[in-house]
Amino acid sequence: MYISFKEMKSTVLAAVLSALLVKASPIEARAPSDFDTFNFALTLEHVEVAFYTMGLNNYSQADFVSAGLPDGARNQFVEILEHETAHVAFLENLLGDRAVKPCTYKFPVDNAKAFAGLSQVIENVGTGAYTGAIGTLSQQYVTGSASILGTEARQASLIAAYVNNVEGWGNAFNIPLTKDQAYTLAAPFIVSCPESNPPLVDVHANPPLTFPSNSNPGDTVQVQFTATTDASLYAVFLFGLDQIVVPVEDGKVTIPRNLAGQVYCIISSSADGVTDETTVAGPAILQFEYTLEGDYIPNH
Numbered sequence: 001m002y003i004s005f006k007e008m009k010s011t012v013l014a015a016v017l018s019a020l021l022v023k024a025s026p027i028e029a030r031a032p033s034d035f036d037t038f039n040f041a042l043t044l045e046h047v048e049v050a051f052y053t054m055g056l057n058n059y060s061q062a063d064f065v066s067a068g069l070p071d072g073a074r075n076q077f078v079e080i081l082e083h084e085t086a087h088v089a090f091l092e093n094l095l096g097d098r099a100v101k102p103c104t105y106k107f108p109v110d111n112a113k114a115f116a117g118l119s120q121v122i123e124n125v126g127t128g129a130y131t132g133a134i135g136t137l138s139q140q141y142v143t144g145s146a147s148i149l150g151t152e153a154r155q156a157s158l159i160a161a162y163v164n165n166v167e168g169w170g171n172a173f174n175i176p177l178t179k180d181q182a183y184t185l186a187a188p189f190i191v192s193c194p195e196s197n198p199p200l201v202d203v204h205a206n207p208p209l210t211f212p213s214n215s216n217p218g219d220t221v222q223v224q225f226t227a228t229t230d231a232s233l234y235a236v237f238l239f240g241l242d243q244i245v246v247p248v249e250d251g252k253v254t255i256p257r258n259l260a261g262q263v264y265c266i267i268s269s270s271a272d273g274v275t276d277e278t279t280v281a282g283p284a285i286l287q288f289e290y291t292l293e294g295d296y297i298p299n300h
């Protein structure tokens with residue numbers, strides 16, 4: 001069960017690499033408004049709807065079961081697609097004719113097991129995006145967004161624990177992602193968007209960062225990114241509400257020992273942590289999974 005996870009992870013990371021070439025929407029510079037944030041959220045919800053629609057068209061009940069997934073897995077994905085479709089309708093209702101239309105998409109999976117693995121990654125990123133964005137919204141929109149956030153987090157945990165048989169959280173706090181961080185992770189799935197779509201405001205994909213697929217907490221590993229400066233750089237691990245900063249030395253990073261679940265690493269020019277302004281590359285996704293009995297599952 002866990003092998004395809006790692007395969008899936010390296011394909012996700014490879015896809016992130018190719019993100020460089022993808023510019024899903026032109027960028028417009030002005031202060032983001034609530035509507036800009038809704039269109040950003042709608043951009044991510046469209047990715048999710050496309051992913052589940054495609055996956056459910058691709059894989060039958062027999063495909064899910066013969067991939068070793070539980071009998072109820074496919075039906076859970078059917079219900080998750082219903083939720084995502086409702087989230088799209090909710091955001092479209094708020095946005096009216098400002099709403100971005102769906103794009104065309106590609107996903108680096110071709111079997112039910114890899115699909116289930118990538119769904120866990122995507123739901124975690126979606127949950128992180130809502131967690132990060134909610135504080136930028138006007139008060140009247142916070143409850144609706146928190147309501148979607150809660151559902152995305154339930155989906156992420158259900159897919160992890162029930163479908164993929166691993167723990168559904170990292171620690172007591174969900175990781176907030178900035179729009180740039182979430183978009184960097186979603187952009188590889190977006191092939192092209194209708195020209196009539198309004199541009200995403202103040203949202204950019206960062207350059208890619210990759211870790212070896214056999215990275216584990218406590219390891220010192222060589223990371224891949226393009227440095228544009230000779231100045232000291234830092235690897236910032238996002239874990240719960242914490243930013244754990246370690247130096248980058250000769251392209252090597254020592255992964256903190258206490259990490260668990262889906263965590264993110266970003267290369268920053270600041271020893272104080274990371275903001276969009278100090279970001280050099282990433283985020284990279286790291287998965288440090290535990291069995292439901294609480295035993296660490298090493299990445300090989």
Ligand SMILES: *[C@@H]1O[C@H](CO)[C@@H](O)[C@H](O)[C@H]1NC(C)=O
Nearest residue numbers: 051054055058107109110115
């Ligand atoms: C669906 O199947 C096609 C053809 O094999 C594949 O290219 C695509 O990645 C699959 N999508 C998902 C989400 O499984």
